[in-house]
Amino acid sequence: MHLTEAVSYLDDLLRTREVGDFPQAMNGLQVENSGGLTRIGAAVDATEAVIRDAAQAGVDFLIVHHGLFWSGAQRVTGAAYRKMRLLMEADMAVYSAHLPLDIHPKIGNNALLAAALGLENGVPFFPTAGQNVGLKFEAEVSREVLRDYLERAVGGSVHLAPGGPVLARRIGIVTGGAGGDVAKAAESGVDTFITGEGPHRSYTAAEELGVNLFYAGHYATETFGVKAAAEMVSGKFALPWQFIDHPTGL
Secondary structure (H helix, E strand, C coil), X not given: CEXXXXXXXXXXXHCCCCCCCCHHHCCXXXXXXXXXXXXXXXXXXXXXXXXXXXXXXXXXXXXXXXXXXXXXXXXXXXXXXXXXXXXXXXXXXXXXXXXXXXXXXXXXXXXXXXXXXXXXXXXXXEEECCEEEEEEEEEEEEHHHHHHHHHHHHCCCCEEEECCCCEEEEEEECCCCCHHHHHHHHHCCCCEEEECCCCHHHHHHHHHHCCEEEECCCCHHHCHHHHHHHHHHHHHHCCCEEECCCCCCC
């Protein structure tokens, strides 16, 4: 198959041109290759280690959540040069999807994490970059039970700022690094907010706002979408795919 087919499919699936985002996200095709595709890779971050592992695995189409340009414009020296050289030598294309992959109603990070927790009928909330990027749910679940569910879903430990009620009834999810905006979540009426990470001040803010704040890992909460996107492309075009795991622990 040809690169343009895969890119067009993902652009339509994720509404890449329509969804607002931060300027450095540069959603869509970030690096092209010579055109042919044989193996798909999925990863959270387009880091040097990920690209090296993907090249060794024979990946020539890498789908990531955080692309190559999160630091903005930069000289092609040091790690930036090494990454570009690895990509060129492997003839590897890179496709990045940030908020488009967070908010997708079926294969988005929020939707898939919610499904893993058994939460249903989510309502969009948490306005960011021109659209709602989170989901909130009505439920009745002990916050300790919810932490157990979360730990199973992300495959690791989850930290809790227990500022809200013992029985969670209004749960909001924004994967990634939304902990610093716990006040915005509280304003929407949630009593429990699930995200990946947040600054030190977010813990005490959650206590003062009366909100349970779960830190389930920035990386861990954002593995869902890229895997699902790669699986969709794989099924559409009959190409093998694999997840390139490079956890940060954050």
